[in-house]
Each structure stands twice: as structure tokens, then as C-alpha cells.
Amino acid sequence: MSRHSLRAAILDASRTLAAAGVASPDVDAQELAAHLLGVQRTRLGLTPLVEDDFLADYGALIEQRARRIPLQHLLGTAQFGRATLAVGPGVFIPRPETESLLAWAVHAIAAVERPVVVDLCTGSGALALAIAAERPDARVIGVERSSVALAWARRNAVAQADAGRTPVELRGGDIFDDRLLADLDGVVDLVTANPPYVPDGTPVEPEVAEHDPPDAVFAGPDGLSVIRPLLSVAAAMLKVGGVLAVEHDDTQGESAPALLRSRRVLTDVQEHQDLAGRPRFVTATRVRLTGHS
Structure with a gap:
């Protein structure tokens, strides 16, 4: 299983959300990553690399947010x-x-x-x-x-x-x-x-x-x-x-x-x-x- 840069994944997600018209693409991309990792958004830097399964789950969440499903619905809170x-x-x-x-x-x-x-x-x-x-x-x-x-x-x-x-x-x-x-x-x-x-x-x-x-x-x-x-x-x-x-x-x-x-x-x-x-x-x-x- 390969490992990937979390920072690169978040930047790519942010671009996707911005293109979809999401008002706060950077924050939303970070919040969804933090949600999947079970950490605070401010602590994302402590996880530099992620696995393939994370990217798959993250991509699914970003796709839903790009369809303008509310961030709070995806987070649950x-x-x-x-x-x-x-x-x-x-x-x-x-x-x-x-x-x-x-x-x-x-x-x-x-x-x-x-x-x-x-x-x-x-x-x-x-x-x-x-x-x-x-x-x-x-x-x-x-x-x-x-x-x-x-x-x-x-x-x-x-x-x-x-x-x-x-x-x-x-x-x-x-x-x-x-x-x-x-x-x-x-x-x-x-x-x-x-x-x-x-x-x-x-x-x-x-x-x-x-x-x-x-x-x-x-x-x-x-x-x-x-x-x-x-x-x-x-x-x-x-x-x-x-x-x-x-x-x-x-x-x-x-x-x-x-x-x-x-x-x-x-x-x-x-x-x-x-x-x-x-x-x-x-x-x-x-x-x-x-x-x-």
C-alpha cells in the first residue's frame, strides 16, 4: 500500500471545492480531512502521509461537498x-x-x-x-x-x-x-x-x-x-x-x-x-x- 502527501490531497480537494462554488473551500477541505483522521484541524500537520484507503474515503467526502451537501451534514455536527x-x-x-x-x-x-x-x-x-x-x-x-x-x-x-x-x-x-x-x-x-x-x-x-x-x-x-x-x-x-x-x-x-x-x-x-x-x-x-x- 502506497503512502501519499496529506497536504497535496487537501490542496487538490480545495481546488475541487472552489471550482464547485463552495464559499470556504480551504477550510472545508481541511475540516473533512481532520474529521476522517479524528483530529483537530489545527493538528493536520502532524499527519504528513496518508494511505490509499484514506484517499478513497476523503475523495468520496469531497465529491459530496462539491455537490453542495452541507459540511455539517458530512461531519454530523x-x-x-x-x-x-x-x-x-x-x-x-x-x-x-x-x-x-x-x-x-x-x-x-x-x-x-x-x-x-x-x-x-x-x-x-x-x-x-x-x-x-x-x-x-x-x-x-x-x-x-x-x-x-x-x-x-x-x-x-x-x-x-x-x-x-x-x-x-x-x-x-x-x-x-x-x-x-x-x-x-x-x-x-x-x-x-x-x-x-x-x-x-x-x-x-x-x-x-x-x-x-x-x-x-x-x-x-x-x-x-x-x-x-x-x-x-x-x-x-x-x-x-x-x-x-x-x-x-x-x-x-x-x-x-x-x-x-x-x-x-x-x-x-x-x-x-x-x-x-x-x-x-x-x-x-x-x-x-x-x-x-
């Missing part, structure tokens, strides 16, 4: 904050840009003892599990309508609990069902949401178009058909002084905050950018109103 999430067909893959919302959320409840946190449209459980990993004293509830996505979230919640981290409660059902969240009215310190928000018909990458569930991506002509009613659900759960953070499309840097400002029960509405400087999420605080709200 996605890293989000301190949470390692199992992901695959039927569940939205968490994106790095959402880590900006995560950082804000963790900071927002830093001074709250034993906070109650609800993550709406939780998908794989990414935000709920990442917040729980940062705040072992928190009660965190994730809510998801899709039975397929909920199965992924439950798998991830079990894995996190087995690792000795704070358990996360999961509820299956439509967030607009009054019975689902009635017990949480007025008791929640933080509500987060990464709902579907892409306007219908918006061109998206093949990884999204062919592998993310459409119901987790698209939300009507303006992309706000879920966010608009979601605000009432969130506001009802928040205690006075509780905070809300909602991710939105980068084209909604004005329209999403305007929706929050139109709610009398919400104040201190602020727009936030992701690490790339794009409008990414909006936050607000629940206030007390006298009379009808």
Missing part, C-alpha cells in the same frame, strides 16, 4: 457557542452569525440569578443549549413546531445532559397555540428567537435551498410573517424588565425594529450587527403598562 450539535436532514443548520445574538443574550442575563429563558423556533436547540451551557443555573425551554427538528433538538439535549451540563426543557408545538406556553406568562427573563425570516423568492445557496427545511428559512413576501405575530407571544411571556432578542434578515435592519417599536409593551428597541457588520438581530425590554396594553 455543528459547533455553536459551547454546544456541539448533531445536525442532519430536516433541521436548520446554526450559522456563525447567530453567535452575535448568543453573546448579547448571555450578557443580558449576567446579573439575573436563576434566569428563566425561552428560545422560540429552537430548531436543533442551538440557542437554548448554548445559553444553558453558559448558565448552569438557568431554566431554559426550547420550543419547536417541526417534529423532525424537535427530534434533533431532543438528541442534542440528551447529549448535553449526559455530558453533565444543564438540562434543557423542550416543548413540541406551534408557538401560536395559546395552551403551549400559558404557564410561562409574565415569568420569563429572556426570550430568544431565530425564526424563519428570508423573504419568499430570495435566491439562496444550494446548501440552504436543497438541505435546510424551507419552513425554517422562508417567511412570506417580506420575510416577517413569523416575526410579526411572534412578538405578541414573546411579550406575553416576559416579566417586566425582561428582554427579547430576535434574529432577522440583513434586509430588515429597519423593518424589524419598526415592528418592535410599534408594540407599546416594548421599549429600548435596539438594532445589532453581526461580526460582518450586517444588520442581524433586534432587542427590546418589556415594560409595565397601566390599563389595557
Whole structure:
């Protein structure tokens, strides 16, 4: 059995992925090699030579990635904050840009003892599990309508609990069902949401178009058909002084905050950018109103 240069194999794989239009061909080629070798990407240099069987398996993975099968599907996991999430067909893959919302959320409840946190449209459980990993004293509830996505979230919640981290409660059902969240009215310190928000018909990458569930991506002509009613659900759960953070499309840097400002029960509405400087999420605080709200 002959041996081959791993570096040369990765360079060749990177060229293949670049030609296929993959956005980060170098990183993806390295990640897939590290996955096969069972090492961290930063330690690939410790394996200068590989066998024929590695090249065959590696070539098969690169071929799949070149067909725009998501990297996370091939790896089987996605890293989000301190949470390692199992992901695959039927569940939205968490994106790095959402880590900006995560950082804000963790900071927002830093001074709250034993906070109650609800993550709406939780998908794989990414935000709920990442917040729980940062705040072992928190009660965190994730809510998801899709039975397929909920199965992924439950798998991830079990894995996190087995690792000795704070358990996360999961509820299956439509967030607009009054019975689902009635017990949480007025008791929640933080509500987060990464709902579907892409306007219908918006061109998206093949990884999204062919592998993310459409119901987790698209939300009507303006992309706000879920966010608009979601605000009432969130506001009802928040205690006075509780905070809300909602991710939105980068084209909604004005329209999403305007929706929050139109709610009398919400104040201190602020727009936030992701690490790339794009409008990414909006936050607000629940206030007390006298009379009808």
C-alpha cells in the first residue's frame, strides 16, 4: 500500500471545492480531512502521509461537498457557542452569525440569578443549549413546531445532559397555540428567537435551498410573517424588565425594529450587527403598562 502527501490531497480537494462554488473551500477541505483522521484541524500537520484507503474515503467526502451537501451534514455536527450539535436532514443548520445574538443574550442575563429563558423556533436547540451551557443555573425551554427538528433538538439535549451540563426543557408545538406556553406568562427573563425570516423568492445557496427545511428559512413576501405575530407571544411571556432578542434578515435592519417599536409593551428597541457588520438581530425590554396594553 502506497503512502501519499496529506497536504497535496487537501490542496487538490480545495481546488475541487472552489471550482464547485463552495464559499470556504480551504477550510472545508481541511475540516473533512481532520474529521476522517479524528483530529483537530489545527493538528493536520502532524499527519504528513496518508494511505490509499484514506484517499478513497476523503475523495468520496469531497465529491459530496462539491455537490453542495452541507459540511455539517458530512461531519454530523455543528459547533455553536459551547454546544456541539448533531445536525442532519430536516433541521436548520446554526450559522456563525447567530453567535452575535448568543453573546448579547448571555450578557443580558449576567446579573439575573436563576434566569428563566425561552428560545422560540429552537430548531436543533442551538440557542437554548448554548445559553444553558453558559448558565448552569438557568431554566431554559426550547420550543419547536417541526417534529423532525424537535427530534434533533431532543438528541442534542440528551447529549448535553449526559455530558453533565444543564438540562434543557423542550416543548413540541406551534408557538401560536395559546395552551403551549400559558404557564410561562409574565415569568420569563429572556426570550430568544431565530425564526424563519428570508423573504419568499430570495435566491439562496444550494446548501440552504436543497438541505435546510424551507419552513425554517422562508417567511412570506417580506420575510416577517413569523416575526410579526411572534412578538405578541414573546411579550406575553416576559416579566417586566425582561428582554427579547430576535434574529432577522440583513434586509430588515429597519423593518424589524419598526415592528418592535410599534408594540407599546416594548421599549429600548435596539438594532445589532453581526461580526460582518450586517444588520442581524433586534432587542427590546418589556415594560409595565397601566390599563389595557
